[in-house]
Amino acid sequence: MERTTLSRRTFSKGLAGMAALTAAGTLGLAGCGGDTAESGSTSASGDGKTYKIGVLQLTEHAALDAANDGFVRALDESGISYDIEQQNAQNDQSACQTIASTLVNDGCDLILAIATPAAQAVAGATSDIPIIGTAITDFAASGLVDDNDAPGGNLTGTSDMNPVSDQIDLLVQLVPDAKTVGLLYCTAESNSDIQVALAEEALDELGIAHERYTVSSSNEIQQVSESMVGKVDAVYIPTDNTISAGISTVTMVTNENNLPTVVGEVGMVEGGALASVSINYEELGYRAGEMAVQILTEGADPAEMPIEQMTADECDLVYNQETADTLGIDVSFLADEGGEDVSA
Template structure:
């Protein structure tokens, strides 16, 4: 009797193990059939975080849910180039079906890692100028996506309306980001066309922001900053430096207004992410191909005003502008 009980116990264990192994094998096989989406973000700051969330939400809405209908491999390089390179290689070694790069350095790392796997640009200012595509109208390779080209002229016109006595505009950007250099040069030209004098300074890392921001603020009437990941990561530091001089910042991004900028005509970062996510889903479904899919743009920017900052700096916002503002802090 004892032998029979022991035999039954052993048989039960073996059958249970076989069942678990079969379930595990079935699950692994099913997961192998799911598309792998590699999502690479340069670093953490509010604008890029919103883009990432928009991408993921759009993918979910299009039927791609992590662990169910896709495998999402989300990596954040925290601003480290070696991380960008190794994470890009990771996606390629996983045989990713598609890769998404948020910010120009992330997109460039992905492009260097593969010329075959489809790549979607999650908000890159000028893909053509960054040598990521043959042209923004006809990418021609394995890369397409979304531009976050900022409406610089509209931002400078807003500055003029808010600060009619401003003469000298400071332009501050990172010398290590291609997209920032492009925007900085555009801002210099447009500011001069609008009758401003300009003083331009650059930073090479977040460590420079406090000192150079303070130096620039002591020489100008207002400061404009582009869609710049280095400055966005140290926006609070920059605001502290400019507040000490009583100088307002007109940033290119709405989230930087929330962090202490005065105002902007900005693109909704979350909506940029959603547009990139929709393009990713369309490629996965076989509806479009990167080579023939033009770079996409959001059609309209919104006015964002930080009324608390305006009050701190003694700036009166015209009622006509307040009535147009979509998001007023």
């Protein structure tokens, strides 16, 4: 099969409309105006105001952590003064709802929601406070906005819709003899369902069979991963938060059983997967932070701010050389095309 050339590129901060398909370790709910889990302030805002900002992150893993870091960096670089309340729901839906309600009741000026379930919880708690979402695949399909180009409410943000077809092309380059691909994801995440449907479409066009392997919680990851062994020739994983948080469990199984795994983002490659055409989540969060500053200081209306999305040309080609060596797969062509080795 002729190989499609992929290259490593950097993120562009331009606006882009999005197509329709395109607990807790620290649940100290102190509130935006009280003692905070993490607070920060920079030079005083032009109007002398200190903004109250709440953050609800679904769970801890490299991609969502990076988006959070990027958001805070944008606030710092903007020169505004702010207090920030950082909360992590540890992938617990009821904790998401509790935290969302608390942030709303404490009168935040703006709330950042990281990942789809977090955004859904915050959106259900307020229709007045501006909400910025990030690390969300499709805002419209998830019921968060009326339209990705014209949100129409109090919520907007940045999408992590993946270049799924490019990721499938990469899988085929790395495993050219693959006849069946396993699609591993969590059924509780609507963002994953969207990406898996796109992956199936891409595989159908290539004449490659595929099979869904799903978990409903992190407790099932090892068992389901083991169930793929001997049944598929390679594995594709979208930007699924549950699987990403448990990627070391997945790759323990796949790498020991010579099963190449192509994934949705760089954090999973760092965790032992083989390769990805990956969004830069820190830059995704940074752009979400820029949108937040526009709302807070310039009076920008979330209803009129299109969801922003990265394209394949703005993503990074990454691979794990240690995993490639374990699997006996030659990835030298990825380095030749500008790919980055992210192995430890």
